[in-house]
Amino acid sequence: MSRRTKIVATLGPATDAPDVLDAILRAGVDVARVNFSHGAADEHLARVARFRDAARRVGKFAAILADLPGPKMRVKMPALRFLNAGDAVYFSLSAAPVEAGDLVLTEPELLADVRPGQRMLLDDGRLQLEAVANDSVRLRAKVLVGGTLHPNKGLNLPDTPLTMSALTDRDRAALAVAAKAGADWVAVSFVRGPEAAEETRAACAAAGIPDAPVLAKVERPEAVDRAGAIVAAFDAIMVARGDLGVELPLERVPSVQKALIAEARAAGKPVITATDMLDSMRNNPRPTRAEASDVANAIYDGTDAVMLSGETAVGSYPVDAVACMSRIAEETESHQRRARNPQQAVFDPTGDEIDANITMAACSLADEVGAAAIVTPTLSGRTARLAARYRPWARVVAVAPTDAVLQRLALVWGITAVRMTPVAPGGARMAVAVQDAFAAGTLMVGDRVVVLAGHPLAGGPRFPTLRVVRVGAGGVSEEP
Numbered sequence: 001m002s003r004r005t006k007i008v009a010t011l012g013p014a015t016d017a018p019d020v021l022d023a024i025l026r027a028g029v030d031v032a033r034v035n036f037s038h039g040a041a042d043e044h045l046a047r048v049a050r051f052r053d054a055a056r057r058v059g060k061f062a063a064i065l066a067d068l069p070g071p072k073m074r075v076k077m078p079a080l081r082f083l084n085a086g087d088a089v090y091f092s093l094s095a096a097p098v099e100a101g102d103l104v105l106t107e108p109e110l111l112a113d114v115r116p117g118q119r120m121l122l123d124d125g126r127l128q129l130e131a132v133a134n135d136s137v138r139l140r141a142k143v144l145v146g147g148t149l150h151p152n153k154g155l156n157l158p159d160t161p162l163t164m165s166a167l168t169d170r171d172r173a174a175l176a177v178a179a180k181a182g183a184d185w186v187a188v189s190f191v192r193g194p195e196a197a198e199e200t201r202a203a204c205a206a207a208g209i210p211d212a213p214v215l216a217k218v219e220r221p222e223a224v225d226r227a228g229a230i231v232a233a234f235d236a237i238m239v240a241r242g243d244l245g246v247e248l249p250l251e252r253v254p255s256v257q258k259a260l261i262a263e264a265r266a267a268g269k270p271v272i273t274a275t276d277m278l279d280s281m282r283n284n285p286r287p288t289r290a291e292a293s294d295v296a297n298a299i300y301d302g303t304d305a306v307m308l309s310g311e312t313a314v315g316s317y318p319v320d321a322v323a324c325m326s327r328i329a330e331e332t333e334s335h336q337r338r339a340r341n342p343q344q345a346v347f348d349p350t351g352d353e354i355d356a357n358i359t360m361a362a363c364s365l366a367d368e369v370g371a372a373a374i375v376t377p378t379l380s381g382r383t384a385r386l387a388a389r390y391r392p393w394a395r396v397v398a399v400a401p402t403d404a405v406l407q408r409l410a411l412v413w414g415i416t417a418v419r420m421t422p423v424a425p426g427g428a429r430m431a432v433a434v435q436d437a438f439a440a441g442t443l444m445v446g447d448r449v450v451v452l453a454g455h456p457l458a459g460g461p462r463f464p465t466l467r468v469v470r471v472g473a474g475g476v477s478e479e480p
Helices: 018-027 041-058 108-113 169-181 195-207 221-225 227-233 241-247 250-266 289-301 318-338 354-369 382-389 403-411 429-439
Strands: 006-010 031-035 063-067 073-076 081-083 088-092 119-122 127-134 138-145 147-149 154-156 185-188 214-218 236-240 271-274 305-308 373-377 395-400 415-419 448-453 465-471
Touching: 006 318, 006 403, 018 041, 018 318, 031 041, 041 063, 041 169, 063 169, 063 403, 088 108, 154 241, 169 185, 169 195, 185 195, 195 214, 195 227, 214 221, 214 227, 221 227, 227 236, 227 250, 236 241, 236 250, 241 250, 241 271, 250 271, 250 289, 289 305, 289 318, 305 318, 354 373, 354 382, 354 448, 354 465, 373 382, 373 429, 382 395, 382 415, 382 448, 395 403, 395 429, 403 415, 415 429, 429 448, 429 465
Parallel strands: 006 031, 006 305, 031 063, 063 185, 185 214, 214 236, 236 271, 271 305, 373 395, 373 448, 395 415
Antiparallel strands: 073 154, 081 147, 088 138, 119 127, 119 154, 127 138, 448 465
16 A cells, blocks of 8 residues: 555445445545444444454455544424524423424533524524523524524534533443444544543443543534643544534634644644545545645645545445545655655654654654665554654554554554564564564565564563664565
8 A cells, every 4th residue: 555644434325335345445445434423323333344344355454433423413303494584593402392493402401501692503504593592491593694404404502612521421322332343443522622531531441442542523612722632632633624614714724724733743643634525526426626635735734544424424436435535645645755745844752752752763764774664563553653643654564463453553644554473472573573564565575674662572671672674585684
């Protein structure tokens, strides 16, 4: 695989057929997103099982990202309704209408925080209302921009600080399903602050997936304001531009995207750029030129992964969408190589942590000696993730002993995952890792390789070690 940027694709009815799953994996999917905002538990479990089977058939360590619904308020109504500018609209603050004609939401308790004068945006901002009065039983709003409101459309409250828990009852129910499915990553929607990370980890442990890394979806104004603390607290972030573009002025989204990606990279945390990247490919076999530029721009920004949503979940051309995104990524990265990567700064190691210094040194050394790869034997994947932060053009080959670690690394830029051969305590893990990478087809005889390990000997002390070797016959490490 020459492409370094990873591709996340959302599963749905359009990808249910086994041949389609095989095709999207071969076309470039690295991570499958399960959107718990839609569908039943049985549907999600069946889709994950089919995807795992397809990944085994294709021979790929691909990840499952469980995307929790979060406090996304949706309007529960039996039929569409037209709202005229100037109309008064009433919302019930309970699960049932107080009076005939009241609109009821999936999370009505959130309306308790709304104050007069604050905006209420329906259907991604297509319909705009302003709160007028709230008596804790019903909320009255005035329609500023009208239109047709369809059932199950979302409500955003960009001016309202929400005080509820980071996880809703729906989130906890979804986590139970995600645990049963064996999800590799858990994404938390509408994160407002860093405290949500520990709450989510505790909920994951209670659900039976204590080691699942947690990802914060940044889509609220207060999350943007606290981005540094959120990045530090979570294992990864997603620039969720759909709700972000409703909650913030649309013109701010590109600069916020760049700032969030830079923040995540500086911390060595993976970052996904998401929403409407190739949206026209839901119904067309080719994207617009603006969409192609959008994908490329996120890659120039340094994102780890780009995401497809409805394009693969319900679109008419799921395989074409993945293949197109992969081609855009390959061409963009090719330009970056030719230009010596001017858009992607190298971050100086921060603090006194030796791992940051040694991973930067490994990447610089790989560039200077023309190494084909940086091979990292790893138990947790951490060393490989830190190396990927510096975006070396030498492939980062993470050699790990478990499916869980290998699948989690599928989200991280530039990492190729390889199964580790068991090594006896005191064994030469670095040499074995090179042989494993060779056996997996990621190295060739004659390649010069930088080998980086935090624990060079299995069961031995932690002495971060850096070596340069040349791959000999059978993958044996020889003098460089």
